[in-house]
Structures are given as C-alpha cells and as structure tokens.
Amino acid sequence: MKLPAGKVIVTASLNGAMVTKDMNPNVPEQPEEIGQAALDCYNAGASIVHIHARDEKGKPTGTREKFEEILAAVRGKCSEIIIQFSTGGGANLTIEERVRCLDAKPESASLNMGTLMRQTGEFAGTPFSNLTKDIEAWATKMRELDIKPEMECYSQSMYRDVNNLIKKELIKPPYYVNIVLGMMYQGAVDATPESLNSMIEFLPEGCYFNCCATSAAQLPITTMAMIRGGAIRVGLEDNIYYSRGVLAKSNAQLVERSVRIARELNIEPTTPDEARQILGIVKR
Secondary structure, three states, X not given: OOOOOOEEOEEEEOOOOOOOOOOOOOOOOOHHHHHHHHHHHHHHOOOEEEEOOEOOOOOEOOOHHHHHHHHHHHHHHOOOOEEXXXXXOOOOOOHHHXXXXXXXXXXXXXXXXXXXXXXXXXXXXXXXXXXXXXXXXXXXXXXXXXXXXXXXXXOHHHHHHHHHHHHOOOOOOOEEEEEEEOOOEEOOOOOOHHHHHHHHHXXXXXXXXXXXEOHHHHHHHHHHXXXXXXXXXXXXXXXXXXEOOEEOOOHHHHHHHHHHHHHHOOOEEOOHHHHHHHHOOOOO
16 A cells, blocks of 8 residues: 555664674664664654664663663653564574563564575574564564554565465554565565565555665665655665765764655655554554
8 A cells, every 4th residue: 555645654774683883883772872863863754763672782682671771762852753673683682582672562563574594694594583473473462562563574475474464363454564675685585676666566455565675775765665655764774874985974864865855756754643643553
C-alpha cells in the first residue's frame, strides 16, 4: 500500500550493530548520545528512530536495563518521536538476548522475517537466525505488548513469513514491511531500482512499506521509494558517508537531506502522531 498522497514517514537508523566510532566518530553509542541524536533527527523531520543498544565499550548488548536507559534518555530529550528498538541485535548476541528489548516496551520493534548467512567479518559463516517458529513467538509477544512490528525483508522469499503472520492473525493491520536492500548477507538482494520495484510489486496485501539501502545506494534508493509511495529509513546504521569519501556529520544531516529532497518533490514528512495514526502505533 502507498502512504497517503504527499506524505512520507522518515525513520532515522541511529547506530546499528556493526558501525563503530572508529568508522565514523559521530555514531551515537551511549544513551545520552542516542537521546540527543533522536532530538536532532526529530527536529530535522524524522518521525521514528530505530535504535540498537551498545554496552560501555560500544559492543552490541541485549540487556533490558540498557534499553530502558536508552528509552528514558530519548524520552527525556524528545517526548514525541516514535522509539523503535531492534530485535536484530548483533552477531555476538543469542536469540534470547536479541528480543529482551521488547521488555522495555518500545512503541515499535523490528522483526526480521527470515534467516541469512553472514559472509564477512569475525562472524562470517554463522547464520543470522530467524526461524518461522521464532518469528511467530516474537510477533505474538509484540501483539500482547502493543508493540508495532516493522517486518524486515531482505528478499521476496521472506514475504512467505509475512503472509504466515497475517494468515494466523499474529499481527494487527495495517501491516508494516521494511524492504532492506544491499546487505552483505547470503540471501539478501542488491540495492538496485529493479530490486526495489520487484519487492514493491510482490508486497503482501495490506502492507505499507518502508525502504532502507546501504552505503552509496541509500540516497537514490530511498528517494525512489518515497516517489513510489513508501516510507524511508536513512541514518548512520546503513551509511556512514554524506558523499564520496566525506563522513556524515550526524544522523540529522542525512535526515535533513532526504527531507529537503522530499519537499522538492512536494512530499511532506509526517509528524510522529501522523505516523502513529497511519501505521496503527499505540502511543506511550
């Protein structure tokens, strides 16, 4: 489904699990940094912030206490923005650790819709496991806690599990799919216009779509997505550069650019409350 005409929901992916300060010193890792980044992105036009938790050394962590600390830091800076935690976690986390963020009760959380194989780095050859039984269990918990699942799909094959959740009524409409393009996993599809068009064409019925793309593809692919009536995700998790060889100064800088382009196209970013209304997110 397309968003209401002339509107785009902008998500800022603040940090991720793999991007470090060694790669870009502007990546927010600790709660106070994350809170300030969320406020800056809200002021730039974002309605949602997508957040991974890091420990004091900058490594991915899945403790409920850390997510609660982050939630409090964001709410202390910006009471309006929608907080979305990641259940993708990091390669060093167990499946159980990855979903502890749900106990902090964010308004939304990512839900990965299939298993992929890591091919690079320290954890090359280990699976990013998301079995159907686990997806069903996490979706059920999200429904019980009124947490909106953002279903992350890295290829069309993952739509099978989206349709499974819809058929079993484990998620509530309207449904929200994030089309993730360009990840360096075996089983993921490239960040190309053809890939995006194909993913949109076969999108399960009743689903709004968001789109994110990695590295240099972030700007052209997300621009194309909002022209196609989708929401977009930009930020340092997916791309640490503003232009070739030039590191982004902040997440807000990337949000500002996409919002500027949207407005040139007569597309206005939603407010967080408008995004809640469109996506059926329960405000906390």
